Amino acid sequence: MGAPPVSAADRALARPRRRPLAALAALLALVAVGAAMLVTLATPTPRPADAPAGEFSAGRAYRTVQTVAQRPHPAGSAANDQVREHLVGALRGLGLETEVQDTVAPEAGQLSGAAGGATVARVRNVVARLPGTASTGRVFLVAHYDSVQTGPGGNDDAAGTSTVLEVARALAAGPRPRNDVVFVLTDAEEACLCGAAAFAASHPLAADGGVVLNLEARGSTGPVIMFETSRNNAELVAAFGRGAPHPVGTSFAVEIYRALPNDTDFTAFLDNDFVGLNSAYIDGGAIYHTPLDTPAAMDRGSLQMHGDNALGLAREFGRADLTALRVGHDASYFPVPGGLVRYPGWLTWPLAALAVLGVLALGWLVRRTGRAGTGRLFAGFGLALVPIVAAPVAAQLLWAGITALRPGYAELLDPYRPVWYRLAVVALAATILLAWYALARRWSGPAALAVGGLGWLALLGVVLAALVPGGAYLATLPALAGALAGLVALRTRIDGPWPVVAVTLAGAVAVVILLPTVVLLFPALGMAMGGVAALFAVLLGLAALPVLDLLHPAAGGQRGPVTGHERDSPDPAASDERSLVAARARRLGALPAVAAALAATVLAGVGLAVDRFDADHPVPTHLMYALDADTNEAQWLTRESDPQPWTDGYVDGPAKIDGFPGLGDPDLRGGLAPVANLPAPTVQVLADTTAGGLRTLRLRLLPQRTVRLATLHVDATTAEVTRAEVAGREVPVGRQPGVEEAKADRWGFGIVFHAPPAEGVEITLTVVPRAGQVALRAMDASDGLEGLPGFRKRPAGVGVVGSHTSEMLAVARTYPL
Numbered sequence: 067m068g069a070p071p072v073s074a075a076d077r078a079l080a081r082p083r084r085r086p087l088a089a090l091a092a093l094l095a096l097v098a099v100g101a102a103m104l105v106t107l108a109t110p111t112p113r114p115a116d117a118p119a120g121e122f123s124a125g126r127a128y129r130t131v132q133t134v135a136q137r138p139h140p141a142g143s144a145a146n147d148q149v150r151e152h153l154v155g156a157l158r159g160l161g162l163e164t165e166v167q168d169t170v171a172p173e174a175g176q177l178s179g180a181a182g183g184a185t186v187a188r189v190r191n192v193v194a195r196l197p198g199t200a201s202t203g204r205v206f207l208v209a210h211y212d213s214v215q216t217g218p219g220g221n222d223d224a225a226g227t228s229t230v231l232e233v234a235r236a237l238a239a240g241p242r243p244r245n246d247v248v249f250v251l252t253d254a255e256e257a258c259l260c261g262a263a264a265f266a267a268s269h270p271l272a273a274d275g276g277v278v279l280n281l282e283a284r285g286s287t288g289p290v291i292m293f294e295t296s297r298n299n300a301e302l303v304a305a306f307g308r309g310a311p312h313p314v315g316t317s318f319a320v321e322i323y324r325a326l327p328n329d330t331d332f333t334a335f336l337d338n339d340f341v342g343l344n345s346a347y348i349d350g351g352a353i354y355h356t357p358l359d360t361p362a363a364m365d366r367g368s369l370q371m372h373g374d375n376a377l378g379l380a381r382e383f384g385r386a387d388l389t390a391l392r393v394g395h396d397a398s399y400f401p402v403p404g405g406l407v408r409y410p411g412w413l414t415w416p417l418a419a420l421a422v423l424g425v426l427a428l429g430w431l432v433r434r435t436g437r438a439g440t441g442r443l444f445a446g447f448g449l450a451l452v453p454i455v456a457a458p459v460a461a462q463l464l465w466a467g468i469t470a471l472r473p474g475y476a477e478l479l480d481p482y483r484p485v486w487y488r489l490a491v492v493a494l495a496a497t498i499l500l501a502w503y504a505l506a507r508r509w510s511g512p513a514a515l516a517v518g519g520l521g522w523l524a525l526l527g528v529v530l531a532a533l534v535p536g537g538a539y540l541a542t543l544p545a546l547a548g549a550l551a552g553l554v555a556l557r558t559r560i561d562g563p564w565p566v567v568a569v570t571l572a573g574a575v576a577v578v579i580l581l582p583t584v585v586l587l588f589p590a591l592g593m594a595m596g597g598v599a600a601l602f603a604v605l606l607g608l609a610a611l612p613v614l615d616l617l618h619p620a621a622g623g624q625r626g627p628v629t630g631h632e633r634d635s636p637d638p639a640a641s642d643e644r645s646l647v648a649a650r651a652r653r654l655g656a657l658p659a660v661a662a663a664l665a666a667t668v669l670a671g672v673g674l675a676v677d678r679f680d681a682d683h684p685v686p687t688h689l690m691y692a693l694d695a696d697t698n699e700a701q702w703l704t705r706e707s708d709p710q711p712w713t714d715g716y717v718d719g720p721a722k723i724d725g726f727p728g729l730g731d732p733d734l735r736g737g738l739a740p741v742a743n744l745p746a747p748t749v750q751v752l753a754d755t756t757a758g759g760l761r762t763l764r765l766r767l768l769p770q771r772t773v774r775l776a777t778l779h780v781d782a783t784t785a786e787v788t789r790a791e792v793a794g795r796e797v798p799v800g801r802q803p804g805v806e807e808a809k810a811d812r813w814g815f816g817i818v819f820h821a822p823p824a825e826g827v828e829i830t831l832t833v834v835p836r837a838g839q840v841a842l843r844a845m846d847a848s849d850g851l852e853g854l855p856g857f858r859k860r861p862a863g864v865g866v867v868g869s870h871t872s873e874m875l876a877v878a879r880t881y882p883l
Contacts, residue, residue: 077437078512079555079612080565089616092570099574102403109367119239122373124366130228135220141254142821160238162194170793171264174334184797187260187820192251203388204246204276210255215849217359226281243384257820262331266338278342280332287365288349293319296341300397307406309382310375317536349589351479355868418531421524424549438514446514449506457495457604458597474685482683486673491596493666495603500659512615519608520548544609547575569612576609684865695746695879700739727813728777728845740855745770746879747846768826773846781841782814785833845878
């Protein structure tokens with residue numbers, strides 16, 4: 067027996083009697099759920115300085131921010147020394163056992179800029195301990211107190227530093243925790259993560275590992291996101307859900323961050339087998355690492371959220387049995403109003419399979435009830451790919467057009483006022499989805515398109531389960547909810563309320579899961595990758611297609627020939643009336659897409675009008691000065707591929723920087739510069755011995771001025787380095803090029819030393835000579851170009867790129883030994 071005939075108007079999953087009222091109710095419900103999710107992501111109200119002693123107070127912590135971030139304080143600087151002295155005094159004032167770990171440490175996280183060599187730094191970490199009453203392990207609260215050379219670090223990381231101090235005060239004022247709590251304020255994070263590497267690898271308090279809570283900031287505002295964990299994080303995530311008052315974090319973020327080449331101090335602890343959580347607020351990225359990262363730029367609500375979570379987690383882990391934290395799987399988790407949903411990672415594949423089976427069952431039932439045939443189901447699946455592809459492409463094209471009009475955006479993580487552009491991308495994604503649906507609905511019908519959209523979500527869930535298991539929930543759960551809602555809708559009275567209720571609940575699941583993803587992806591990836599957020603916005607729309615269908619008039623759902631009854635109708639007036647009704651339905655169906663397109667245009671235009679470069683929001687520029695003491699020639703250098711007008715006054719074409727391997731970036735533009743009277747670093751020979759064909763050089767690299775870093779590179783055409791020590795510490799030499807390779811790439815081994823002491827750095831090299839003399843290239847670098855001949859101060863509206871080489875002044879000399 068065949069399926070019973072179904073009228074054209076019944077091809078949707080829901081056909082309420084009062085369609086406008088049902089559409090309004092469903093949309094209001096989804097808007098309410100969306101608003102609840104946005105409230106979940108909002109920062110709390112900052113507590114004043116007179117808040118109770120047991121609470122975290124952003125008002126109290128902000129005083130520390132103001133002290134720490136008075137001026138730039140990179141590792142090794144006099145300002146860095148002053149900050150450290152303040153921190154030591156503050157922790158000792160709380161009655162905590164406090165010390166300074168002063169040592170030389172290698173980098174962590176593979177950030178080296180040395181050609182085939184090693185990065186090292188002198189670090190001075192501030193370490194304090196609050197002893198526990200019956201410790202089962204140690205809890206480490208970590209933040210770095212150094213800043214970049216280009217900015218005072220009001221957020222990065224005075225936010226984390228002040229949070230650690232305020233949490234230490236709150237804990238010291240209350241009952242002692244069960245476990246030891248160690249407060250670690252690291253040095254040289256910006257340079258090489260060397261302070262964290264030194265503590266994790268060699269400090270006695272770190273010998274037995276423990277739980278690390280690392281506090282960071284990459285911007286000036288937004289919710290604090292727990293974006294990274296150690297492996298096998300199920301118990302850690304459970305504690306995060308219990309202990310953090312504002313538990314914003316997703317397993318998708320953890321998976322993505324693990325795949326990226328980014329590093330924080332947390333990396334050094336993971337390398338030494340610690341477990342823990344890494345948190346930061348990341349919106350407002352335009353000021354990141356720039357002179358604008360001042361205390362005044364900080365959103366104190368973000369600081370309060372950092373502190374609330376850090377204090378709550380310190381207390382949670384402070385009373386837990388830390389020996390039971392390692393389990394054999396990662397958890398999948400995401401925020402919901404009032405808490406955190408989590409489930410074991412081993413459920414990822416079963417849920418993905420259920421979603422696929424659920425969509426297949428829905429497709430079968432749609433076909434069985436006559437709402438779509440096999441051909442239309444396949445057509446719906448194929449057509450659903452169109453917005454999935456088109457929306458991200460359109461978003462990227464939109465941003466390409468905007469950056470063509472505003473080239474300075476290319477050097478920023480995000481515009482200064484990105485909200486308008488973000489809304490424009492969402493509106494553009496909505497335009498594509500709505501226009502696609504208005505057209506495709508006539509060809510395939512609403513039910514086939516709904517099944518097709520859910521089919522792509524289920525398929526994506528399988529792909530994510532295989533590649534990034536912690537992100538599979540993003541597609542699997544909306545697909546499963548949509549399939550179950552469709553099955554309920556088709557098994558109940560189609561013109562009653564329950565189909566609308568079912569598809570609205572499924573849409574709510576999609577909103578809860580996918581809306582925060584869209585919101586958080588924008589600051590995480592920046593507008594340059596706005597297409598990723600557009601993709602997830604479209605996935606949200608596909609999951610909510612049955613609700614979207616309620617916005618359209620009840621119609622046949624496909625375009626095609628008229629039925630035999632219509633063709634044989636003797637009443638031309640009735641046929642004309644049907645044509646008019648169909649035309650009116652098409653016009654009404656196009657209205658949402660037109661409105662979204664207009665919104666996208668207006669929002670992008672407002673963004674361009676509002677987010678202009680000015681004295682408070684300057685266009686970023688990058689400039690360096692490099693002096694070759696061998697030739698007594700100097701040049702201006704920039705990394706800007708298309709220099710801004712101010713920078714263009716210094717550079718005129720590709721630069722030749724073979725004599726400056728310590729800069730680490732061969733793709734620079736340059737221009738001739740006046741020669742400044744600056745001394746080059748010296749290389750002193752302390753010992754020179756030869757045995758068994760190997761030559762051992764014990765050297766002292768000694769800057770002749772106050773610098774941030776010093777480098778020493780070996781000319782690979784003159785020697786191959788087989789062993790190296792820096793300040794008595796052996797460092798890896800890496801692969802050394804052969805003679806022919808060396809002719810093309812001259813520098814085979816290098817050392818970059820951050821924060822060199824005034825007495826210089828002792829380096830021992832064991833080499834295989836390839837020529838009569840071993841040629842060494844020494845370079846040092848300070849910060850600040852003002853006072854150099856030929857330098858013109860930046861006018862108002864011209865700023866500094868947040869880069870570790872901005873404003874660098876380098877001097878280099880070759881030493882043949």
